[in-house]
Amino acid sequence: GQVFHLSDYRPTDFAIETVSMTFRLAGADTEVVSQMTLRRRDGVPTDAPLVLDGDALQLVSLAIDNETAEGQRYEVTPDRLTIHDLPADGTFSVTVTTKLDPAANTQLMGLYRSNGVYCTQCEAEGFRRITYFLDRPDVLAVYTVRIEGDRSETPLLLSNGNPVEAGALDGNRHYAVWHDPHPKPSYLFALVAGDLGVVDDVFTTASGRSVDLKIYVEHGKEARAAYAMDALKRSMKWDEDVFGLEYDLDIFQIVAVSDFNMGAMENKGLNVFNDKYVLADPETATDADYANIEAIIAHEYFHNWTGNRITCRDWFQLCLKEGLTVYRDHEFSADMRSRPVKRIAEVRLLKAHQFPEDAGPLAHPPRPVTYSEINNFYTATVYEKGSEVVRMIATILGAEGFRKGMDLYFERHDGEAATIEDFVKSFEDATGTDLAQFAIWYHQAGTPTVSVSVNYDQRSDSLTVDLEQSVAATPGESAKKIMHIPLRFGLLLEDGSEAEPAEVSGARVDGDVIHLTERRQSVVFKSLGGRPVLSLNRGFSAPINLSFEQSSADLAHIAKHESDAFARWQALNEFAMRILLDAAKLSRDGRTVAVDPDLIAALIASASDETLEPAFRAQALSLPSEADIARELGSNIDPDAIKRGRDAVLAAVAQALKPVAEKLFDEMATPGLFSPDAISAGKRALRAVALSYLSIAEADPKRALGVFDEADNMTDMASALQILAHLFPGSAEATQALAAFEGRFGGDPLVIDKWLSIQAMAPGADTLDHVKGLMETRHFALSNPNRVRALIGAFASGNPTGFNREDGAGYGFLADQVLAIDARNPQLAARLLTSMRSWRSLEAGRREHARAALSRIAAAEGLSTDVSDIVKRTLA
Ligand code: DPP
Ligand code: ZN
Numbered sequence: 001g002q003v004f005h006l007s008d009y010r011p012t013d014f015a016i017e018t019v020s021m022t023f024r025l026a027g028a029d030t031e032v033v034s035q036m037t038l039r040r041r042d043g044v045p046t047d048a049p050l051v052l053d054g055d056a057l058q059l060v061s062l063a064i065d066n067e068t069a070e071g072q073r074y075e076v077t078p079d080r081l082t083i084h085d086l087p088a089d090g091t092f093s094v095t096v097t098t099k100l101d102p103a104a105n106t107q108l109m110g111l112y113r114s115n116g117v118y119c120t121q122c123e124a125e126g127f128r129r130i131t132y133f134l135d136r137p138d139v140l141a142v143y144t145v146r147i148e149g150d151r152s153e154t155p156l157l158l159s160n161g162n163p164v165e166a167g168a169l170d171g172n173r174h175y176a177v178w179h180d181p182h183p184k185p186s187y188l189f190a191l192v193a194g195d196l197g198v199v200d201d202v203f204t205t206a207s208g209r210s211v212d213l214k215i216y217v218e219h220g221k222e223a224r225a226a227y228a229m230d231a232l233k234r235s236m237k238w239d240e241d242v243f244g245l246e247y248d249l250d251i252f253q254i255v256a257v258s259d260f261n262m263g264a265m266e267n268k269g270l271n272v273f274n275d276k277y278v279l280a281d282p283e284t285a286t287d288a289d290y291a292n293i294e295a296i297i298a299h300e301y302f303h304n305w306t307g308n309r310i311t312c313r314d315w316f317q318l319c320l321k322e323g324l325t326v327y328r329d330h331e332f333s334a335d336m337r338s339r340p341v342k343r344i345a346e347v348r349l350l351k352a353h354q355f356p357e358d359a360g361p362l363a364h365p366p367r368p369v370t371y372s373e374i375n376n377f378y379t380a381t382v383y384e385k386g387s388e389v390v391r392m393i394a395t396i397l398g399a400e401g402f403r404k405g406m407d408l409y410f411e412r413h414d415g416e417a418a419t420i421e422d423f424v425k426s427f428e429d430a431t432g433t434d435l436a437q438f439a440i441w442y443h444q445a446g447t448p449t450v451s452v453s454v455n456y457d458q459r460s461d462s463l464t465v466d467l468e469q470s471v472a473a474t475p476g477e478s479a480k481k482i483m484h485i486p487l488r489f490g491l492l493l494e495d496g497s498e499a500e501p502a503e504v505s506g507a508r509v510d511g512d513v514i515h516l517t518e519r520r521q522s523v524v525f526k527s528l529g530g531r532p533v534l535s536l537n538r539g540f541s542a543p544i545n546l547s548f549e550q551s552s553a554d555l556a557h558i559a560k561h562e563s564d565a566f567a568r569w570q571a572l573n574e575f576a577m578r579i580l581l582d583a584a585k586l587s588r589d590g591r592t593v594a595v596d597p598d599l600i601a602a603l604i605a606s607a608s609d610e611t612l613e614p615a616f617r618a619q620a621l622s623l624p625s626e627a628d629i630a631r632e633l634g635s636n637i638d639p640d641a642i643k644r645g646r647d648a649v650l651a652a653v654a655q656a657l658k659p660v661a662e663k664l665f666d667e668m669a670t671p672g673l674f675s676p677d678a679i680s681a682g683k684r685a686l687r688a689v690a691l692s693y694l695s696i697a698e699a700d701p702k703r704a705l706g707v708f709d710e711a712d713n714m715t716d717m718a719s720a721l722q723i724l725a726h727l728f729p730g731s732a733e734a735t736q737a738l739a740a741f742e743g744r745f746g747g748d749p750l751v752i753d754k755w756l757s758i759q760a761m762a763p764g765a766d767t768l769d770h771v772k773g774l775m776e777t778r779h780f781a782l783s784n785p786n787r788v789r790a791l792i793g794a795f796a797s798g799n800p801t802g803f804n805r806e807d808g809a810g811y812g813f814l815a816d817q818v819l820a821i822d823a824r825n826p827q828l829a830a831r832l833l834t835s836m837r838s839w840r841s842l843e844a845g846r847r848e849h850a851r852a853a854l855s856r857i858a859a860a861e862g863l864s865t866d867v868s869d870i871v872k873r874t875l876a
Pocket of ligand 2: 299325
């Protein structure tokens with residue numbers, strides 16, 4: 001396959017200034033007419049041909065300046081249209097007519113049908129599956145779109161921008177015209193046509209303009225869009241308040257569809273969403289669903305400025321829009337909910353998804369310099385690490401400096417396709433800061449490790465902190481550069497108060513940030529008033545691995561006294577991780593696991609500290625997962641030993657925690673009308689953790705079944721069901737609850753996804769056969785991405801002992817599914833396959849089984865570029 005390099009970038013020979021499209025929607029005979037006005041760019045030779053991208057297209061006709069093009073003037077294949085002998089003056093129009101069958105489009109890229117609704121997905125390269133075009137993000141054009149369709153089948157005809165005109169046509173058909181005044185790249189194009197219900201609202205912008213808001217969902221599901229609408233209005237207000245950014249069209253529309261490869265898509269003025277991230281009510285959505293909906297509605301809305309008004313020059317710059325927009329949605333959620341609890345969730349996610357990516361064969365920098373399939377770069381690194389990099393800019397510059405840089409970025413680049421360099425330069429110029437070394441974060445793969453040692457000298461009352469940074473080699477990058485790592489810190493005295501050293505020397509320290517900018521640096525703090533405990537990387541200010549042999553007593557001290565709640569959780573988590581790592585090793589060697597009573601005491605202290613919000617206490621009590629432990633172990637992983645060790649620790653904690661858990665279980669009940677607010681959600685989360693410990697301590701499923709039976713909301717119901725299915729698999733109670741759930745929600749695929757996932761994640765070797773059985777039920781469809789992710793995805797990524805069965809059957813199963821799915825939806829198949837990325841860290845037996853499964857995929861005929869790219873890199 002072809003490999004693309006950042007260094008090959010050059011602008012197109014031609015600019016496309018306007019696009020006027022007509023869609024004649026007619027099932028398998030759908031026709032698209034696209035008339036582009038083009039201009040040859042300065043300095044381009046007059047004999048330069050126009051080369052347009054296509055993907056599996058069928059050309060019906062071609063005209064240049066409205067005259068049918070003669071056959072010798074162009075060459076056409078399904079993937080390319082090359083036109084010669086263009087007008088010497090360099091301005092002309094090209095009219096391309098193509099024929100499409102949207103229902104046959106199983107890739108869900110381009111124009112396709114979901115439950116009968118016509119919809120589009122064009123990022124990254126889907127527009128070329130609709131018409132021949134310069135399908136790249138630096139070609140910005142003004143679009144006018146006319147849609148014609150059957151009145152009964154498609155009463156709604158939507159596209160980007162503002163509505164211009166609508167009317168009747170012969171034969172029960174009608175049309176609508178949309179005009180988007182903002183020049184945009186083709187990946188932001190959208191069309192939706194179908195029969196959907198609508199929820200209406202209005203938002204008045206800071207400058208007093210009124211914007212119509214519309215969310216379209218399946219008929220009958222309108223009430224389930226209320227929370228999404230509320231989140232949208234809060235997002236619009238927040239972007240005005242925090243970044244001074246107002247919406248810029250008369251109408252903002254969101255459409256929920258049930259077949260969608262991604263979470264959602266930020267098409268200008270017409271966001272298309274996976275219905276999973278729109279629909280919510282207490283009976284069908286968990287608190288986590290509500291939080292995701294809020295975050296994703298915000299994310300796509302925020303793209304209007306960071307992505308749409310300023311877009312990417314090329315796909316190597318993807319994190320210019322994604323990292324920045326994730327940072328913005330994280331800040332939004334932190335403002336809407338609890339900031340420290342939100343930060344804990346972000347860091348858990350970063351460590352669960354991005355750290356393993358960065359430590360494995362698929363590692364790449366947030367701004368890569370080469371790719372062979374761009375679909376495979378919508379990664380945790382581009383999104384989550386990209387966001388962490390922006391967060392570090394804010395840490396280094398402070399809130400005011402950060403805002404100045406953002407303002408300058410909008411001032412300079414509004415209406416343009418920009419680069420990471422443009423972005424960084426805006427912050428440098430706005431604040432007079434040199435970010436050259438900092439920018440290495442964008443260009444270097446791998447998670448840095450910072451090794452720390454401290455030495456307190458009582459005589460001089462001074463603390464010396466020695467820091468050393470390193471980054472392990474990643475594919476294609478062996479020599480690593482020295483980075484600028486901003487480390488927030490605190491110095492906690494024995495009474496819990498914070499030391500204020502009279503003198504600081506060594507590495508640069510600004511307020512509570514140490515700037516590590518050399519391989520090895522020291523900081524000396526003097527006149528502290530006693531030996532302090534160093535709390536380092538507060539708020540996870542840098543996305544690094546910290547290697548710091550702090551005593552358990554110091555960790556417990558931080559967990560008790562830090563003023564930064566995130567740091568308290570981090571210390572507790574680190575303490576627990578040590579115990580869990582020991583437990584994994586002991587149980588691998590067949591030895592008995594003992595649990596440090598200090599850990600149990602620290603957990604009990606956090607659980608019963610009523611000054612801490614319930615959501616935080618729930619996080620504090622949630623021990624690192626089996627996958628977290630595997631990641632920390634790093635090599636020779638035996639998932640069964642990890643689980644045995646962790647179960648032993650959980651059992652000991654559960655026994656000791658019983659009285660506290662009992663109390664929390666009673667106190668954290670949320671009777672009365674369900675509210676999805678963060679405080680109520682925190683209580684439900686804490687009660688669910690308490691229920692889980694109690695169920696372990698009591699070794700009895702009855703309490704969980706009681707919660708399941710009495711639950712009046714999906715959060716309580718799903719957490720009880722999970723406890724039943726995972727702690728008491730095969731019990732009468734688990735069987736009864738699973739059947740009751742299926743009976744009640746069997747007609748609602750989004751809810752049944754939870755039922756599929758819970759079963760797919762039930763630990764142990766038997767789950768594989770159960771997953772295969774579920775694939776045969778009416779609840780599963782290989783054609784629907786949500787179903788595939790809920791069942792096969794959850795099994796492969798969320799069930800360490802089931803997927804990594806000792807006999808390798810889990811890997812063989814995944815290989816079969818990846819190959820079957822690849823034939824219809826390569827993007828989905830490739831994503832599923834990334835669950836194998838850490839195969840080299842397994843113990844030898846499993847590793848060989850994994851290699852065999854990967855090799856079988858690699859050897860298969862007719863692989864998509866998506867799967868072939870992932871499998872090659874994974875095996876390399
Ligand atoms: N651009 C989308 C998003 O992340 C994904 N295709 O918002
Ligand atoms: Zn995005």
